[in-house]
Amino acid sequence: MSRPRPVRRWRALSKPQRNELYVRWSLYAVALMQPVVTFGMVAGSFGRGEVGGAALAVGAVGSPAAAALNAVLVRNGLAAYLGRRPRPRGWAGAAGAVSVGVSVAVLLLGPPAESEGASFPLTVAILTMTFWIATTAVALPAPETAAAAVAGLLLLALPLLLTGASPGSVAGMSTGCLIGSAIAACTARGSAWNAKVVWDLDAARETQARLAVAEERLRFSRDLHDVLGRNLATIALKSELAVQLARRGRPEAVDQMTEVQRIAQDSQREVREVVRGYRTVELHTELTGAASVLRAANVDCRTELSGADGLPAGAQSVLGWVVREAATNVLRHSEAANCRFRLRVSGGTALLEVENDGVPAVPPPRAEGSGNGLRGLGERLAAHGGTLSTAGSGPGRFRLTAELPIDTVEFKR
Known part of the structure; x- marks a missing residue:
């Protein structure tokens, strides 16, 4: 009985590939939580007078758009973190613009900050900004992510003040959102770091095997050089001397060639010993x-x-x-x-x-x-x-x- 195609594809992947796929889809799932939570809140607030229809519409339409951009940012950002492509700063800016725009619009179109229905726009805004900051942490370096997070949260302070929130409440909500966003960003960045570490370990393992083979080849070449280098130099020298003596008709040429023959035989014997030592293992x-x-x-x-x-x-x-x-x-x-x-x-x-x-x-x-x-x-x-x-x-x-x-x-x- 053949296995389902997804199972076959999963088994065909190496461990680093499986780990990366798990990390990638975990981050996708986090991005998809944003519209799911927002739709739940829209459904719970629909028909109630304290939340305006315009705010509900912006939340229902804007949240999926921001989540889709966050998912694209995760896909390109993880590839960039693993060194396969440049940093997707354009996608980070686009996702940030949509997330900030949705958050500001929901706050301005929703009920005042101190009213009974203010929880809907506040929750949507905080969720939208938190998910964007978390996905940006995968795509951009930590200093750029921190700067983007502070700038985005400062942009939310103005509509909160315009809807009647006190400065103390705005400062408290901004601080809480910043802490929550930092935790989410560290979690997402840690997942990407885990994928990179697994790939690095796999590369180190392959390098270890190659180094073991290279070390053995180096040892063998060094042994051959030590055995043959001196003897071949001596053979070349004595052969040249024998040629010169033979041209002069000197009988010493025979003695030199006899010596060359002896050195060649010794070299042959030594090479056999080196090869035997290389081939013989215990x-x-x-x-x-x-x-x-x-x-x-x-x-x-x-x-x-x-x-x-x-x-x-x-x-x-x-x-x-x-x-x-x-x-x-x-x-x-x-x-x-x-x-x-x-x-x-x-x-x-x-x-x-x-x-x-x-x-x-x-x-x-x-x-x-x-x-x-x-x-x-x-x-x-x-x-x-x-x-x-x-x-x-x-x-x-x-x-x-x-x-x-x-x-x-x-x-x-």
Whole structure:
């Protein structure tokens, strides 16, 4: 039975994408609360004489318009906060102009401030300004948001005074509205900050995996340089000397070429030792290193070893490569929270399983030339009579299984 399309789309998103979508729609929901509350107040005040029809009409029409602009401001503002586009100051100004206009119009068209029906225009004005300030906090830097909030609330003071409110009441209401708006703005800005932190952590995780690969390449290149640099320089020098001696017909040219041959053979032997040291890994060391790296990336890593101590060095080396490649794949190609390495040895065969969660339903596109790690690992196992298989073990889960004979196949470097 296929899942509904929204569920499939949700499962296809990575964890940072899911978190951003949740934050975005949470802020949309906050913006939509404004017309819902206003419509409720309009419905409750309809037909009552203390609230004029003009004020009700402005609230019923202006509140959805302000909410729609706030929603657009959230959409563009969150993208700007995440560094994907410039700050939407134009949208912030448009939303602010509509919000202030609706608030001032409702206050002027409504009943006087000290009358019985004054709660409707006051509540609509405060709600409209609070929602605008909260969404502006996502789109603009904090100093600009604070300046816009103070300017908007000062503009509300004049219609309040014109409708008969005392200066003390106006100061008290403005202060209360400013405090409420500040709390709402901090909440909205905190949600956007949470989305940014999750994206930054995801980027750091990817960088960590790339640095681990780059460090190993650097070590290998450094070892090759140390081994070959001096010997190649000596070979070049002695070869040039042998050429000069041969042109003069000197018998010493043969001795120089013999020395070149000896140095070349020594270099060949040293290179084999470097490559052997690079290729030879120890299973317990690789497991310890993989668990440490995964736990540093907030992945709960567990190991289950049965019979690992009795494995010959060759088999441990091959399985150590499986552990190394599997840990790299978990870091680079999943959003794993849990990972398990399980080794079982029975009947002359070692079976290593690596299972993790956090696999997106639709894998992200890979760069050209990537994805060769598992292919090379399968070829390495096949050279020793082993097999490598991959399969999903459940929704969002991935399992890599390596099977290696340890008795009937001689290990070759």
